[in-house]
Structure formats: structure tokens, C-alpha cells
Amino acid sequence: MGSAVDRGGDRESRGRAMNPNFDQIKKTTDIVRVVESYGIALKKVGADHVGLCPFHEDTKPSLRVTAGKGLFRCPACGAAGNVIQFVAKKEGLTEREAALKLCGSIPGVMRASELPTAGEAAQPRSLPSLPSVDEATRAKLLARVAGFYAKTLFKDRAGLDYLKARRLDDPAMLETFSVGYCNGTLRNALPKAGEIIGQLQAIGVLNERGNEVFYGRVVVPIFDAAGNVVSLYGRRLDDEQPRHLYLKGGHRGVFNGIAAKTSQSLIVTEAAFDAMSLWAAGFHNAISLYGKDGWTADHETLIRENGVTEIVLALDNDERGREAADALENKLSGLVESVHRVMWPEGVKDANAFFLSRTAEDFRALLPQPVRAARADEETAGKEEITLTPEGFTLAVAGRRYELCAIEKPRRAHAVSGRGLCRTGAGKRLHSRRSG
Known part of the structure; x- marks a missing residue:
């Protein structure tokens, strides 16, 4: 982990360390010094120490280290945990291996008490060069x-x-x-x-x-x-x-961003699982952030390029979720025509928790009236209606009517369905003409 090493050490302490006490290590290890030992400069801001996150391409300090709790978090990439988990993630180790490193039981690794201060921060260890991937x-x-x-x-x-x-x-x-x-x-x-x-x-x-x-x-x-x-x-x-x-390298893409191609109204959740819960319940216009502070340029581009006019915020039902919704509402005010919020029932944490015991109808009742009315119109317009005729059939979908008729043609045939044309064998060919 650094240049300071513990090559000797008595056998008794080394033996105890081979079965590390995780709780003791977390309580007695200064997480700020551990983070700084990797050459990461931290600045005290309120109760936290702030610096560049080592787990993604961070250009503005997003890493938050809370010494009093022994925890770190990065709202930008989602990395979070305790001092053992920081070392494990940074070094590519199991948590047990990271704990052993921190208690100095592995030769060539410094003890937690011997970590350098910020001014003596260890140089990052040299890693094998990795190939460039286009x-x-x-x-x-x-x-x-x-x-x-x-x-x-x-x-x-x-x-x-x-x-x-x-x-x-x-x-x-x-x-x-x-x-x-x-x-x-x-x-x-x-x-x-x-x-x-x-x-x-x-x-x-x-x-x-x-x-x-x-x-x-x-x-x-x-x-x-x-x-x-x-x-x-x-x-x-x-x-x-x-x-x-x-995945390392910064957030890219938007979960279920394809929804913006078919709906001008999007439901925004904090995490992919919440959006998946909504999708499974029939709300296919749900997308997700990368956590509470995970609004990215890709989200904004998605909304602008697809002409989204309405956003329904369905963030977590806690203080941080409400604060994030406040901030996001301000960002969206000049980007879309209207922004609404889902007010979760008391005791419901998020969308996934809601659908553990409730239905799509229950969720629909939480939507503001304008959103409910627009969704009802959208669902009605999206329904397919097929009517048989003497020559074939008509298909009504999305406000348009398609008439499909049979035409004789030898040796070759096609069949038609609501999903499109496909060849079937021999006898007749069906063609379509759109009307309405």
C-alpha cells in the first residue's frame, strides 16, 4: 500500500493479526490518514474531508471522507464504505486481505499506526501499464x-x-x-x-x-x-x-434512456432497481439517476434531444432524497415544461419498496392529476385494435389505421401481422396501405 514496511514484527502479534478483528480495525484506524497515504490530497470541509475520488476519472473533488464515522463515499460514482473496504477497492483485494494489510500482518505492508501523514503521503505503487482500448x-x-x-x-x-x-x-x-x-x-x-x-x-x-x-x-x-x-x-x-x-471511468449513458424516444413524460428514480420496479408494473417511461446526486450531462442531453416535456420525480423517501429532489427540480425548471413529485406513503422508502406490497393502480393514484390524465391518453393511443374485413383486416394503433388486403400472386406469398410483413411460402401476397 505504501513505501513504509513492516518486515519483522513479533510472531505473537502477527499470529493474532492472521484473524483480524474487523470492528477493532475500523474503530482504531484513521481513515483520513489511510486515504492520504495513497497520495490523495484531502481538504477539511465541515465534518468531512474532501478530495478527488480514485475510483473514477474525477475532475472536481467528489470524494467525502468522514473521520468521525470512519466512512467514505463518492456521490459521483457510488463508491462507499469503511476503511477496510476503501483499501480493498483501491488495492483489488478481498476485505480480509485489506484488513490484514491494515494490521500489518503481511510482510512489506505498513501497519495502520505507521501510515504517513498527508505531508509524507506515500507515492502510489507502480502498476503494470494497461492497453489502450478504443x-x-x-x-x-x-x-x-x-x-x-x-x-x-x-x-x-x-x-x-x-x-x-x-x-x-x-x-x-x-x-x-x-x-x-x-x-x-x-x-x-x-x-x-x-x-x-x-x-x-x-x-x-x-x-x-x-x-x-x-x-x-x-x-x-x-x-x-x-x-x-x-x-x-x-x-x-x-x-x-x-x-x-x-464501472470505473465516470458515469455514461442513462438507464432505460430509450424510454425518451417514445414518451415525452419520464419518471426519474434514484437507482436502476427502482426504475425496473416501475417498468415491471407497466410504467415503461421510468429512468434512473446514478444515486441521489447522480444527474449527469447524459441525462440533460437525453431530455433535450428527445423533446421531453414533463418529469415526475420519484426519488427516495428520506431527507437526502427530498434534498436531491429540490436541487433537481431547480435544474429542470428551464429544461422541461413541468416537474412533478411522487409523494410516497409514510414508511415507504422508494419505488422498489412500494411495489413489494402495492400495485400499479396504487402508484397511479400517487401521480398528479395532469400526469394521470396524460398517461391514460397515452395508454389508450397505444392499444392495438384489429378488425377483420372480407379482404383482410384493419389495424388501429397510436391514432392511425392500417388496412391490409390480400392480392393474388403465383408461387410466392407473404403474410402480414400487427408487427410487420414476413414471407410465408406460396399462394397469396398481402400488402398494406395506410389511411387516416
Whole structure:
């Protein structure tokens, strides 16, 4: 972790350290000194120390270290946890290995009490140079990784059982969002060495030790406007920190951003799971932030380029969620025509918690009246009505009527459905003409 080392140490203390007391380490280790030992300059701001986050390409200080609680968090990328988890994430270690480092039981590693001060901050250890990965290769690699995790979800019950407990196991929803699970088997499917290992390390799928960064998490890919996978979101199956994890390199894309192409009204949640809960309940116009402070330039671009006129804020039902909604409402005031808020019932934390015991009708009742009326019109306009005629049938959808008629033609035929034309064999050809 740094240049100061503990090469000797008595056997007794070393033996005790091989079974580290996690609680004791968290209580007695100065997290500020640990963070500064990586060469990260921290500045005292109120109760926190603020600096550049080492877990994404941070250009303005977003890392918050709270010495009194022994915790760190980054609202920008979602990284959060205690001192052991900081070291584990920074070094690519398990939490036990990180704890052993902090108590000085591994040769070549300084004890927590021997960490340098800010003025003596250790130089970051040199790492093997990683290959440069162009955007096209990055997108292909992420798509393959997301596809592997999506298959793993149905091979390892842990991820699916977790989603089922949160009522997020709707098959259509899982398929639509390519939801997956990382159980560590991707590494077994890769060669032991070679270009792809370095590439996956460079884009943040593997850490510097070659282990999977999203191990033990449900993984959801995030797409850009062109349909490329540009990021990954991972949620731990337990409540250990950090519960939420994003691919390194800054936030890119918007979860379910494609909704803006078909709806001028969007429901905005804090996290992907909340938006997924809404989608499974029939509200397909739900998108998510990257946490409470996770509004990005990509969100703004999505709204501007697709002509979104209305936003419904459905952030978490706590103080920080309400503060985030206040700030976001101000940002949106000049961007869209109207901004509304969902007022959750008392005791309901967020959208996912709401749908654990309530229905789509219950949620619809929480929407402001103008939003309910607009949604009713949208649902009516989106319904398909098929009427048989002597020559074929008519299809009415989205305010338009399509008439489909049969025309004789030898040796070749097509069939028509509400989804489009497809060839069937021989006998007749059907063509369509639009009216109305």
C-alpha cells in the first residue's frame, strides 16, 4: 500500500493479526490518514474531508471522507464504505486481505499506526501499464461481459433468488434490461493471460489482480443512445458497503434512456432497481439517476434531444432524497415544461419498496392529476385494435389505421401481422396501405 514496511514484527502479534478483528480495525484506524497515504490530497470541509475520488476519472473533488464515522463515499460514482473496504477497492483485494494489510500482518505492508501523514503521503505503487482500448472495442467487450452475466443469472440461483425477493424477477423485464449476475465464473472462461485480460482490466471489469470487480453482485448494463453498452451497475446481495457499484471511468449513458424516444413524460428514480420496479408494473417511461446526486450531462442531453416535456420525480423517501429532489427540480425548471413529485406513503422508502406490497393502480393514484390524465391518453393511443374485413383486416394503433388486403400472386406469398410483413411460402401476397 505504501513505501513504509513492516518486515519483522513479533510472531505473537502477527499470529493474532492472521484473524483480524474487523470492528477493532475500523474503530482504531484513521481513515483520513489511510486515504492520504495513497497520495490523495484531502481538504477539511465541515465534518468531512474532501478530495478527488480514485475510483473514477474525477475532475472536481467528489470524494467525502468522514473521520468521525470512519466512512467514505463518492456521490459521483457510488463508491462507499469503511476503511477496510476503501483499501480493498483501491488495492483489488478481498476485505480480509485489506484488513490484514491494515494490521500489518503481511510482510512489506505498513501497519495502520505507521501510515504517513498527508505531508509524507506515500507515492502510489507502480502498476503494470494497461492497453489502450478504443470505444468500439470497449463496447464489444462490455456487451460480451453483460451477455455472460445475463446467462449466469439463470445458472446460479443466488442472483435470481435475490431479485425474486425484491419482486424484480419479471421475465420480460430481465430480458429487456439484460439483467445478470457475477459469480466469478467469467474469469474461468477467459484465457489465463493475453490481450483480453489487459483490456478487461483497462475498462474496469477485472481488477489489477485479475479478479472480477462485480463479484457477488446483480449486474445491469447501461446503454447509450446508439444502443451500445457503455457502463455496468452492480448491486450487492447483502447490505455490506459499497452496495452500489459502477464501472470505473465516470458515469455514461442513462438507464432505460430509450424510454425518451417514445414518451415525452419520464419518471426519474434514484437507482436502476427502482426504475425496473416501475417498468415491471407497466410504467415503461421510468429512468434512473446514478444515486441521489447522480444527474449527469447524459441525462440533460437525453431530455433535450428527445423533446421531453414533463418529469415526475420519484426519488427516495428520506431527507437526502427530498434534498436531491429540490436541487433537481431547480435544474429542470428551464429544461422541461413541468416537474412533478411522487409523494410516497409514510414508511415507504422508494419505488422498489412500494411495489413489494402495492400495485400499479396504487402508484397511479400517487401521480398528479395532469400526469394521470396524460398517461391514460397515452395508454389508450397505444392499444392495438384489429378488425377483420372480407379482404383482410384493419389495424388501429397510436391514432392511425392500417388496412391490409390480400392480392393474388403465383408461387410466392407473404403474410402480414400487427408487427410487420414476413414471407410465408406460396399462394397469396398481402400488402398494406395506410389511411387516416
